[in-house]
Amino acid sequence: MVLLSKKSLGDLCFDLAVIVLCTFVFLIVAYPLYFVIIASISDSTLVSTGQVTLFPKNISFFGYKEIFHDARIWTGYKNTVVYTFVGTAVNLLFTLPAAYVLSRPEFRARRFLMFVFVLTLFFNGGLIPTYLLMKGLHMTDTMWVFIFPFCVNVFNLIITRSFFEHSIPRELHEAASMDGCSHFKFFIKVALPLSKAVVSVIGLYYLVGHWNDFFTALVYIRSNDLQPLQIVLRDILLSNQVFSQGAGSGGAAGGYAQQYADQIKYAVIIVSTLPILIVYPFIQKYFEKGVMIGSVKG
């Protein structure tokens, strides 16, 4: 009896520790995110003196208004949307058929080709040879540099191949080919419809990758009209180019803008992350599935 109650006391302590730790983790992760939201609509003087902690104070949408007038952000937004959607479409167009082929056991060259693909994960030419190649191909300062180079991500290729291999029964292809079904037809009519899970997961990986891509533009893009959102964000958030030539003009406006610089920065963080925040709840349930698919040994 004593032993039993002692044990449950231990369990109780354990549960308590779990709850305390979890609350701690939750607050550490969630609070900064919440703080950015309330800071973006609060008076920036109050924010910087630490008076905004739980609720927004002196609510104003000044930061958002300024962003709304800023042409650079909209150009960046438009570019990023184009690169993201065209890029992801091309990614899937190249990756899915290749993964299907590599999953076919009768395909003779599959071991060799797999090696060719996987080697690139461990060894690469490095920045400079790649840069000179892009230059040689006249891809620098064009939108194509966001779309075609590296449009096959080998990790995603392996994930998709494992899925095709393990989740599409071998008998299905045998039966279909008995009926005279070609590979093209089987891939489009049978394999793809059965693989919505993996298509959405790697589609998501590609999508987020393109949306957050900063490096490509930094290295290969000079022209202002082609800059994606991330470069514009860098200018505003890190180089402090807060709307110096923005709404209104002249020195007074500049000083005025500087005073509200931080509020604009908080608002910029929200606006640029908004699409992901909106889509996030809908895609969240796929994450675990995606990692499970990826961890299947291939």
Next chain:
Amino acid sequence: MISQTKKINKNTIQLKTVKKETVLGTLKRDYQLWIMIVPAIIVIVIFNYIPMYGIQLAFRDYDFTKGLTGGEWRGLFYFKQFFDSYLFADLMKNTIFISLATIILGFPAPIILALLLNQVKWKRAKKTLQTTVYLPHFISIVVMVGLLNVLLSPNTGIIGYILTAAGFGDVNLLGSTKTFVGVYVLSDIWQHCGWNSIIYLAALSTVDPQLYDSSKIDGANRWQTIRHVDIPALIPTIVILFVLGMGNVLGTGFEKVFLMQNALNLPVSEVISTYVYKIGIISNQFSYSAAIGLFNTVINFVFLYVVNALSRKYSDISLW
């Protein structure tokens, strides 16, 4: 005798033709498969293998009229230049220090988080917590560093304010050589720990429930169950991810370090990858930069190879 050789010849010829026919035959049979994979092969060859061929640049003078491989041969000249440069020691030290700190502190974090999440029995709380900790992973690096800048700024940031209020005085966390690595590593954990825990959670979900039952019968408390059931179940995943992580020891993320750099923290924040970018893309010293990049890749590969070999020897788990 002659007839025999003839016969053999005839046989081999026949064998050859039969073999040829099968290769052709499979080509003909699989032509649709080839059509489906050729685009991917072309892309990989152009954008991954041609740059590998271009590594020669590290041993040549770059001559823009002659392209990637036309310049004059210089041997190890550019490597020597790097090893002899006054920056070499600092670059190596910074790169290794930042990578090791990220691995030592950042690697166990998602494992601990996964073990913790696995103990939460209330479904809704677990879900909310998971949703929250995955989220920062999707914030772009630029926004992440921007966030650090506005929160940590000594005059206007909330954390700067708290530190001042707590009596630490004006500390510039982003502009100090003492705090740069700490801020880098901790913010990295904040951003990716949750996401990286998914793979461990997936591994934990495959543990046979009978193991939990029998450990309970043996009188194990919950802490002991974690130690003797959960952690052993994670070992294979841990080893594989550790090997992969060590293979990237010098590959310290270019983007975040580059964005976090400022004039004040440069002595500790200049790493090989940022230096390669500055020397190559900004100052156009292509051959020198390519040599440094190649040095980096080779060291990475050696690390990966050694750690993988050790892992295979001691735990029977390896990448290849």
